[in-house]
Amino acid sequence: MKVLIFVVALFAVAAGEFCYSSTKLSCDQDTTKGVNCTAAYGLAHNYIRDLQIYANMHITRNFQYLLMSSHFGNYRKEREGFKKLYRKLSDTAWQDAIDLIKYIAMRGGKMDFHYDEDGSDVTVEVSPHAVEHGLEGSRREGRILSALMALEGDDVRSTIAMSELESLGKSLDIQKKLALKAHEIYKASHRHDPEISDYVEDKFMHKHAKTIRNLAGYTRDLSRLLEGEKDTSAVGLKLFILDSYLEKVV
Template identity: 40%
Template sequence: MKAFFTVLSVLLVGVLASEEYCYDDVVRACKTTNKLSTSPINCTAKYGAIDGVEEYLQKYVNHHFIRSFEYLLMSTHYANYEKNRLGFEKLFRGLSDETWHDAIELIQYITKRGGEMNFQTVSNDIISEEQQDANFELYELQSIAKALDIEKKLAVEAHRIHGEATRKNSKFHDPEISSHLEHEFMPKHRDTIRKLAGYTSDLSTLLNGPDSSLSLYLFDEYLQKQ
């Protein structure tokens, strides 16, 4: 019986040792010199499938930054003396701040998982969309509709990354990333999309009324109080 437990203990130690990759790096380094000549490559915060999903997360961050600047430009468009739509200015400035904050939060998450941020990774469809809309002046209803489209695209992108992280594949499967997206991003997108969809529907109905100018003025006053 003692012999059985001895063999079992040796096997367990062997299994655990095979999983201690950082430990193995340190042991190998210490066998050749009294000091670590280089940083052990496996002694990082990385685990799971962060390497497989990291590029998707980096693009998601950069898309948030791009959208944040879009919202900021839309905000300043309504803050000048000609438009003077303080309610619309407040709406888009708030969306800009929220989108920027989400990007910063996601950068912090990537670094917590041992990754790093690459600000050069951007999808080609985002670049082409920016080029098409460069000289496009938006009116009130159009601007809210555009904001609604932006939020839906960010939400769909989050779903796409979630789908990659839940694939039954050792390179991509990472339930911790899926959980983070589910709790930190998807509820925000849901609420913002619902709000903007309601604004679009309400403003469209008001503009079809007998006095669209007065309706637009009152709607802007409503946005200022939100």
């Protein structure tokens, strides 16, 4: 038994000194080419793709919320409360995507914008003309726009044509999907890479629970206000009341 423990310890030391061995070899050869020292450790590589997908989910949700915010902020709707709510959700999704990308880099990975939320590759083909003129970056923007257009079978027109109640229901569904993806990553990683599970729990899970609770409350309240109401002026007044409330509390 002691021999087995000793052998395991030797393997652990050898694995931990992989970077040292790489740099020592480079020094012996009087060159820095081939040095293999990264921030990767543990089993983080098993979960980098899930984190990439999660970051892409936040990017597409950011654009969807931004469209919803613009819709309710136009001169026809003039729903400043709804505009403010969806702009806040949009900004939060964008900042969370940035934080995820930074975390991926911290764990020795790199961001890949090609994965949709179901894990499929949604790479957008770039024409030779675009490459010739240095527009390869449009591949990423194209991925975002194509993912937004195909999001849950909706196109941009349906996204910005929602009523106030429909938009609240949609935003609630969006946040639940983000929360469930966080749970999925947490459950997959908590035994094999607890650093990732702790990050997901601290950064996303608690925040999602609060956001979902608030959106569910807004949706339920508006649904009750409009239930059975057929008077157009009364409907408008009730929407105005909730919109004014959102403008104050968001």
